[in-house]
Amino acid sequence: MAKPRNKFVDCLQYLGLRLFEMFIKMFSVEANYVTAFHMGNVLFYLDHRHRRRAKEHLRRSFPEWDEKRIRKVAKASMRNMVYLGLEVLLTPDLITPTKWRQHLALTGQKENIRQLLRQQRGAIYLTGHFGNWEVIGYAMATVGFPVYAVARPLDNTYLNEHILGVRQRNGMIVLDKKGATEQANDILDNCGAVSFIADQDAGRKGCFVDFFGRKASTYKSIALLAMRHEVPVIVGYGRRLTESFNFEIGVQRIIHPREWADVDKPMEWITQEYTKALEDVVRAAPEQYLWVHRRWKHRPRGEPLAKDGIA
Numbered sequence: 001m002a003k004p005r006n007k008f009v010d011c012l013q014y015l016g017l018r019l020f021e022m023f024i025k026m027f028s029v030e031a032n033y034v035t036a037f038h039m040g041n042v043l044f045y046l047d048h049r050h051r052r053r054a055k056e057h058l059r060r061s062f063p064e065w066d067e068k069r070i071r072k073v074a075k076a077s078m079r080n081m082v083y084l085g086l087e088v089l090l091t092p093d094l095i096t097p098t099k100w101r102q103h104l105a106l107t108g109q110k111e112n113i114r115q116l117l118r119q120q121r122g123a124i125y126l127t128g129h130f131g132n133w134e135v136i137g138y139a140m141a142t143v144g145f146p147v148y149a150v151a152r153p154l155d156n157t158y159l160n161e162h163i164l165g166v167r168q169r170n171g172m173i174v175l176d177k178k179g180a181t182e183q184a185n186d187i188l189d190n191c192g193a194v195s196f197i198a199d200q201d202a203g204r205k206g207c208f209v210d211f212f213g214r215k216a217s218t219y220k221s222i223a224l225l226a227m228r229h230e231v232p233v234i235v236g237y238g239r240r241l242t243e244s245f246n247f248e249i250g251v252q253r254i255i256h257p258r259e260w261a262d263v264d265k266p267m268e269w270i271t272q273e274y275t276k277a278l279e280d281v282v283r284a285a286p287e288q289y290l291w292v293h294r295r296w297k298h299r300p301r302g303e304p305l306a307k308d309g310i311a
Contacts, residue, residue, distance in 0.1 A: 005155065014158035021089050029090065033244050036086045040079025047078070054078065054291035056310045061212035062286070076287035080131070080240070087132050087245060092166055094245055095135065095142050104139055105241070107250045122188035122231040124222060128199035128278040129290035131239045135247055137195055139238075141172040148187050149195045152177040181221050188229040196222055198235075199278055201297040208300045209272040211279055217298040223270035230257040233270060235277040239285055253277035 024032050044051055054074040058065065065073075094103055125147060127133045137149045151174050154160035164174055175183050175194075184194045198218070199211070206217030226233050233255040239248045255273050260266040282289045296310070 005157075010156045010158055013156055014162065017159060017162065024086065024089060025093075029094070029245055032086055032090070033083070036082045037079060037243060040082040041075065043082060044075045044078045050078065050292040053294075053310055057291045057295070058286070060214065060310075073287045074291060077289060077291045079243075080288050081290065081292070083240065083243070084132055084134070088134055088163065088166060090245060091135060091138050095138050097142060100139060100142055103245050103247065104135075105246075105248045107248055122191045122229055123193045124188075124226055124231055124233045125193055125195035126198040126222065126233060126235050126274055126278070127195070127237055128197065128281065129293050130237055130278070130281055131285070131288045132247060133197060133238060136236055136238045136249055137172045139249055145193070147193045147195050148173045148175055148184070150175045150177055150180040150184070151197070181225070184225055185228070188225065188231055194225070198222060198274060199293070199295055201294055204298050204301075206298065207268060207271045209268070209275045211275050211295065212282075214296055215300050215303075216275070216296050218271050218275060220267060220271070222274070223267040226255075226257070226270055227260070227266055232256050233274055235274050235281070237281045239281075240288060252281050 027035075051074060054077055055070050058070045058074055062070070094100075125136075127136055137147045140147050149172055153176055154163065187194050196219075199216075200219060202217040202219040204217070207220045207223070208215040209218050210216075211218075222233070225231075234251060235253040235255075236249065236251050239250065240246070241248055253274065255270060255277075259273075260269055263269045
């Protein structure tokens with residue numbers, strides 16, 4: 001059972017966010033990024049638990065790296081967390097029908113994406129905790145391709161309603177993670193597009209696939225939806241190009257239904273394919289991945305349990 005929320009504390013958190021939002025709009029985008037840069041560095045030094053987890057995940061994912069590089073990338077990764085929080089608040093003002101080209105560069109299989117859109121068929125869009133995953137759906141909605149995004153609501157209802165409003169301002173529709181599969185079926189039946197953050201730990205009953213040389217529990221529902229509706233799975237990313245509000249929105253991999261038609265275990269194959277595509281995205285810019293994320297929290301049967309999300 002979830003612990004009861006303290007409404008007074010929730011209200012203070014909401015008030016703090018709105019004051020912070022007002023404060024950052026008093027300064028230029030560049031000045032806010034300088035502040036976020038220093039805040040991220042301070043967070044790295046003060047947050048011992050997340051710093052340790054990020055460094056250990058990097059050690060196991062890149063065993064050839066020395067400690068200096070591991071520390072440098074872990075520090076940049078924690079700065080990325082602060083940048084993301086800032087960007088969620090900046091996005092509505094910067095990603096608009098008239099401004100988005102100033103901040104976004106579209107690349108990677110654009111012609112294939114246009115062809116899929118012209119066919120007016122459903123699609124599943126996937127990304128991971130990399131760069132700015134929020135900006136992808138917001139940008140697609142802004143340019144006229146509304147997407148249904150599956151997300152877990154925030155525990156603080158005041159914060160959740162405010163952030164939800166930011167996300168949906170330009171047409172992106174957010175589905176509650178609970179019961180999202182049923183809604184996703186209806187959307188795909190009507191040739192819509194559904195997006196997921198696909199590198200979430202799925203618990204002991206998930207499909208365990210390789211991610212950076214270790215088994216990671218991954219949700220089966222994404223592959224099962226693709227198989228049921230025979231729709232492509234599109235793995236994309238929003239990579240920060242500079243330490244400012246400039247991104248490359250790209251497609252790493254498109255998995256077409258014909259590719260799994262003759263595979264013995266299509267659910268496992270699809271899950272491994274898109275997980276490998278996400279790994280390739282991260283390897284291109286590992287400092288932009290959320291290494292504090294407990295991706296390897298649950299272990300396959302017979303393996304010891306992860307400690308503090310580290311396996």
